[in-house]
Amino acid sequence: MRNQTAITSFILLGLTDDTRLQVLLFIFLFLSYILSASGNLTIIALTLTDSQLKTPMYLFLQNFSFLEILFTTACVPRFLYSLSSGDKSITYGACVSQLLFIDLFAVTEFFLLAIMSYDRYVAICKPLHYMTIMNSRVCKNFILFCWVTALVIILPPIGLGLGLEFCDSNIIDHFCCDATPMLKISCSDTWLIEQMVIACAVLTFIITLICVVLSYIYIIRTILRFPSAQQRKKAFSTCSSHMIVVSITYGSCIFIYVKPSTNDEVATNKGISLLITSISPMLNPFIYTLRNKQVKQAINDLIKKVTFLSKV
Template sequence: MKKYWKTEVTNEKPHRDKLKVLIFIFLSLTYMMSVTGNLTITTLTLLDPHLKTHMRFFLRNYSFLELSFTTVFIPRFLYMSSGDYTVTYNACFTQLFFAVFLGASEFLLLAAMSYGCYVGICKTLYYTTIIYNRVCNQLFLGCWLYGLMIILPPRGMGLDVEFCDSNIIDHFACDAAPLLDITCCDTQVLERMILVSAVLTLIITLVLVVLSCAYIVRTILRLPSAQRRRKAFSTCSFHMIVVSMTYGTFIFMYIKPSEKDGVALNNVVSVLVTSVAPVINPFIYTLRNKHVMQAFRDTFIRITLISKL
């Protein structure tokens, strides 16, 4: 069993050093913006009493998951830019564990947020009796438990896999597919388990999201007033944008024209998923939300006044 592997992209040439510098700067900026944006949302929803609603509860936890997910990858990407591509066996499997665990939990949380939007638009009069603190906590806990259920069985079987063909992982990070490519034993059962888990996660959450969005759109179109329709659509439009981005990028990663092109696409899309999306999401949820922006201004004014004392 090899204790050290190398994570790198094939066909890398020395003349791409300038590109590495640009990627390092790009990832550094996006990571700082992601940390700032998601920490701002988390802090505001905790401190401001006007933002302590059930949907803000989901938004706070979603921001925490986004921040955790991007932290699993980006610091490692930045460290690789120094030229050290080695990664230990334990570090590789730790990264894979948290990537799958947080990713699956995030998909379930998006489905829970879609359900919250559905209740808020379609069952407005019953919202407080359907969505309350205990239900929110149970939904969030269920997302974390589902993430553990998804990763633990493959993780247990993966510990017994032998790696002896190569020590080079053709990817920016420790992902399941590149790891299986360098094994020297039969992994059909493990591959099927991973495929079933991924498909079930995507299908179950996507069906819940699509159904919620369909009922929301139908309810909005039936509203008699154009102003009420615009207001109702604005309430969940930000969430629909984030859902479309998240599912679109992950589905794109697994629709490959060829195996060779698929590796290159996965490398590029994986960087975009772990760097750009966590930056865009806080702005989508805050810039056009007057309550969050007002809370941000009030908090900024309080901090400024305290600093002057």
């Protein structure tokens, strides 16, 4: 994506030119971003301060919340600025940086979700060995593995993309710097990069999905063997929040890659991308909070502490 012509910036078309819709879109994105950031920051604070949440499951949840904040921050604030100021231009360097960070955080999230599935598998299927298998060193290595693997996957296509030329157009039909619309406006031969992007996306999706599916197959088989209904209910409740988040994440990605008609493809992809970058990160903290007794108890304890300190 190195600019070898006079083009030094791009124009992001966004979602709509209707002023009234832009106002509504700004309000919606601003509120969802604030809720997402505050919700995920609350989960991070709870997992750092509450002694009951010092388990591998909540260490992964803490890192997942951190990734959600980074992911939304990589694209939403820039789009909010564009909506409020009307300035749709973005420099070449800022565009490449945005593309790099969005892809890095998104791919890391997929691998972290797979690791979280494995964590639930060990907790349900091997409870007596859970703390031995999922010790602190192993958990930290898993988190490091997610980041390093994501970098290894995204750097080759982005590295090749730095050599692209943009001759005739600098208009990107999206609200952020996304690989597909950028490749469409390049006057270079993009076949190899397109194949690498597809291969990396499929590789990430398939590998992590297989890990998730296999983990939950063994989890469900184990739970169904439990003698009492209460045990089965308790076991399912420990996995339900993660299963909902996984369903939302993978369901959104499956939908976006089921190609609609050519006329609707760009608009549909932009709409789904907006939901992925705003709604999902906002919902995840509430999903984990509302369906998890330990997190709810930690929030109640935190509220009591804050109330007590305010009275002192």
